[in-house]
Amino acid sequence: xxxxxxxxxxxxxxxxxxxxxxxxxxxxxxxxxxxxxxxxxxxxxxxxxxxxxxxxxxxxxxxxxxxxxxxxxxxxxxxxxxxxxxxxxxxxxxxxxxxxxxxxxxxxxxxxxxxxxxxxxxxxxxxxxxxxxxxxxxxxxxxxxxxxxxxxxxxxxxxxxxxxxxxxxxxxxxxxxxxxxxxxxxxxxxxxxxxxxxxxxxxxxxxxxxxxxxxxxxxxxxxxxxxxxxxxxxxxxxxxxxxxxxxxxxxxxxxxxxxxxxxxxxxxxxxxxxxxxxxxxxxxxxxxxxxxxxxxxxxxxxxxxxxxxxxxxxxxxxxxxxxxxxxxxxxxxxx
Ligand SMILES: Nc1ncnc2c1ncn2[C@@H]1O[C@H](COP(=O)(O)OP(=O)(O)OP(=O)(O)O)[C@@H](O)[C@H]1O
Ligand SMILES: [Mg+2]
Numbered sequence: 001x002x003x004x005x006x007x008x009x010x011x012x013x014x015x016x017x018x019x020x021x022x023x024x025x026x027x028x029x030x031x032x033x034x035x036x037x038x039x040x041x042x043x044x045x046x047x048x049x050x051x052x053x054x055x056x057x058x059x060x061x062x063x064x065x066x067x068x069x070x071x072x073x074x075x076x077x078x079x080x081x082x083x084x085x086x087x088x089x090x091x092x093x094x095x096x097x098x099x100x101x102x103x104x105x106x107x108x109x110x111x112x113x114x115x116x117x118x119x120x121x122x123x124x125x126x127x128x129x130x131x132x133x134x135x136x137x138x139x140x141x142x143x144x145x146x147x148x149x150x151x152x153x154x155x156x157x158x159x160x161x162x163x164x165x166x167x168x169x170x171x172x173x174x175x176x177x178x179x180x181x182x183x184x185x186x187x188x189x190x191x192x193x194x195x196x197x198x199x200x201x202x203x204x205x206x207x208x209x210x211x212x213x214x215x216x217x218x219x220x221x222x223x224x225x226x227x228x229x230x231x232x233x234x235x236x237x238x239x240x241x242x243x244x245x246x247x248x249x250x251x252x253x254x255x256x257x258x259x260x261x262x263x264x265x266x267x268x269x270x271x272x273x274x275x276x277x278x279x280x281x282x283x284x285x286x287x288x289x290x291x292x293x294x295x296x297x298x299x300x301x302x303x304x305x306x307x308x309x310x311x312x313x314x315x316x317x318x319x320x321x322x323x324x325x326x327x328x329x330x331x332x333x334x335x
Contacts, residue, residue: 016057095121106242110288128167136179140185161214275327
């Protein structure tokens, strides 16, 4: 670079017949032009001789008009590998679905590892992950985007589904059956061979990026699941039945996530597995891996075992005094 500048100054000095090259000054500027998902960097050098601008001296810069890609989904990339222990070939299945551009549905009880699995897969595929927690007010336009207003007028802002479809990434609709019906209609054209997302408000039709994958999850134990998903929607997805991890795996998960000993984790997991047998016999759902981890975390922080079981497991699981008592009796027998 220094050599280049020296050469440049020599040329200017000789063409302008300047005796003292120190009179030559250069002003470097870089113009930034941002287009849809690219930024163009255009470097420019203005020459001044003895303080006077020399617009006739044009300095050419090699590689001018450098183009840099903006990563529109940078904030959705996972920087740290999520801790996940594979249960039963689910990673391979998911990866194949991604490669084949097939949408994926995870079914399973709360707190059994669905979200963690999707995060793990996004990390391993090296793709961004946009997660949307669906609820009854979530509408199609929350997913596609909105027309916004600023000082310069109106502009279109992509919603999470449009972002993932346009730039390529995993879009995870958690508890999809909770969303409004227009959401289901919206995902139809994205989940069959067409892989398109029509944006009604602008008339644009987004052809999904090759790296786009739609992943949805729901808990079949919730009532709304039955009325929520039509056959025509269900039959667009590959489905994977998710469940609590096997005993040995769950012990490892609880141990790793709550820093308790192997034997303490084993006790908690066995206790959790007993409670799962009470499902439909008073409990709507068994104790999730998540709750077992909470109890382990409390124990690790010095909270006594009964208080930990009460506040992390018994109380979140039931409001029924009899069931609550049975859970605590079982805890007393175990510890
Ligand atoms: N196989 C696993 N490997 C590592 N951690 C796991 C695994 N399974 C479950 N977990 C743990 O269980 C916790 C709950 O999992 P997660 O949040 O993924 O549940 P979920 O199935 O998405 O629940 P919900 O339906 O309520 O959203 C995680 O924070 C994680 O610590
Ligand atoms: Mg989840």
